[in-house]
């Protein structure tokens with residue numbers, strides 16, 4: 213049963229900076245195989261000159277979540293400081309944790325200017341096959357599914373997590389605005405109505421840093437949970453796995469293969485995926501009482517690989533790491549000035565690639581809100597919608613991954629019986645395939661509880677293509693870039709002269725940029741217009757007939773409507789938190 217933990221330990225006294233060596237709680241015990249980049253420690257102004265500034269945003273943690281936030285803020289021109297206790301990306305001594313990045317994350321990375329680097333290094337895939345014993349139970353091709361097929365980004369790219377983190381660091385240095393401080397460990401924290409103060413340990417000594425907003429992106433062992441007395445709903449199972457990252461001379465197909473019951477792994481589950489550098493991740497489910505040291509011994513791993521691929525597969529072992537997982541969700545993602553995101557807010561099992569992908573979405577959700585509030589273009593109440601939206605997503609992801617975990621490691625009795633029945637039926641009847649659960653791949657979570665989204669809003673907009681007024685091709689992210697962190701109002705068809713006058717007045721007074729979206733044969737009534745010849749933009753915004761869609765900088769629809777009237781003005785106020793301020 214899930215239990216609620218409310219740890220209340222006080223922060224430890226500072227003991228000076230010691231180089232980071234730990235693996236952030238994932239039970240990796242050995243291996244290397246990659247050389248990670250090292251970033252220099254620079255003495256901060258607080259230590260070098262004794263200068264103490266107050267920072268609008270301080271991000272703690274330079275993993276995939278903190279770096280995505282830093283990059284998004286940098287692109288919006290918002291000054292921030294990022295503190296990371298280490299001097300590199302990835303996890304020292306371990307291989308990559310994350311490997312699969314979903315379309316929504318790739319669209320975010322496209323907006324941030326790192327997608328091309330990811331696409332060049334990573335592997336695109338869309339076909340998945342699931343096996344039980346010797347039989348293929350079912351297969352899918354994500355490209356055939358309407359949820360994926362319109363975006364200019366593919367359904368998934370597989371790439372080692374540290375590459376993405378490294379590209380984000382490069383991009384942040386290119387963009388400026390964010391001060392990346394390496395070898396800077398936060399060892400204490402306090403906040404009150406006047407501000408937040410962080411104690412930072414560095415190789416040059418410790419200092420205090422003042423902040424208005426603090427983002428905790430320190431991962432699954434977040435000290436901020438303790439400092440903020442944050443309660444967490446948690447669950448730990450006994451499922452154990454062992455990763456073998458390998459290269460082959462005889463290359464398997466570029467598809468996601470999963471076995472629920474693999475005959476070559478004592479009828480336990482196995483995952484098989486290709487990532488960058490021709491490295492395959494083979495993930496073997498182990499017995500719950502397996503000894504991590506034994507199952508990751510080289511001779512034992514080689515024997516396991518030979519059972520699956522035959523003795524002549526030409527296997528080069530890049531890295532081996534046994535791990536266990538747990539499931540946790542913080543009950544409040546905002547505690548005063550602190551916003552929890554990524555693994556510090558929730559930890560899920562790796563099934564369906566929901567960990568890092570939702571950390572990326574957390575970051576994208578908060579970035580534009582912080583920027584809008586700091587520029588005075590939105591009410592501070594907008595920041596509360598971060599919890600409303602991302603906690604709903606976190607709970608959904610915990611629920612979905614826990615279901616998969618139970619399917620893969622069913623309790624004896626009814627759960628095991630159900631699994632046997634599902635596998636048996638799925639082999640013969642297509643309707644039963646939905647019950648076979650080897651991981652539901654990460655999606656862009658909808659927001660149904662947000663006070664800032666209308667009843668038709670809260671849905672992600674795919675990065676679909678259209679034509680600019682001069683006929684050249686564009687995608688949604690170009691429009692968002694053009695909107696520069698403002699809301700984007702897309703008006704479909706010709707709304708008439710009165711509506712156009714109202715729109716011009718609205719655009720003059722509110723942080724909104726308006727664009728008329730023409731169908732194949734419509735005539736332009738506004739100077740700013742694009743052509744949606746195939747209706748992809750309309751479909752992506754979830755609107756039908758003449759209508760408008762208010763799109764947020766994180767490419768989510770805030771609201772849609774039929775008429776250019778007071779309802780649109782209210783939707784704009786609501787999406788910027790202004791209605792809550794007035795209430």
Ligand SMILES: Cc1cc2nc3c(=O)[nH]c(=O)nc-3n(C[C@H](O)[C@H](O)[C@H](O)COP(=O)(O)OP(=O)(O)OC[C@H]3O[C@@H](n4cnc5c(N)ncnc54)[C@H](O)[C@@H]3O)c2cc1C
Nearest residue numbers: 273275276277297309310311312398431554555567568569
């Ligand atoms: C086997 C495995 C496979 C996975 N596969 C996938 C996948 O395919 N796709 C996916 O999306 N996710 C996957 N995940 C999950 C994913 O790896 C995590 O969700 C992700 O790393 C979380 O990122 P984060 O930035 O929130 O935290 P972390 O990556 O843990 O980063 C936290 C950062 O904070 C820093 N830090 C910690 N404490 C302090 C402090 N006091 N002061 C300063 N800095 C500090 C650390 O140095 C670190 O850089 C997988 C996980 C595992 C274990």
